[in-house]
Amino acid sequence: MLEDDVALLACPWCGEAIELYVDPDTRGAMVEDCEVCCRPWRVVVTRQGGELVVSVDRA
Numbered sequence: 001m002l003e004d005d006v007a008l009l010a011c012p013w014c015g016e017a018i019e020l021y022v023d024p025d026t027r028g029a030m031v032e033d034c035e036v037c038c039r040p041w042r043v044v045v046t047r048q049g050g051e052l053v054v055s056v057d058r059a
């Protein structure tokens with residue numbers, strides 16, 4: 001897949017629904033800031049059979 005994937009997440013801090021754009025080459029853990037409350041997430045990106053799987057926790 002060459003297009004970016006989009007994951008729909010709920011912020012673990014403020015609960016706001018966020019669409020996170022994930023680069024096709026991105027895998028593993030990274031830190032992103034919430035667009036709404038600006039607090040840090042620890043985002044873990046994995047792919048299972050081409051399916052994007054994203055989990056998010058408080059960093």
Ligand SMILES: [Zn+2]
Pocket residue numbers: 011012013014015016034035036037038039
């Ligand atoms: Zn937030």
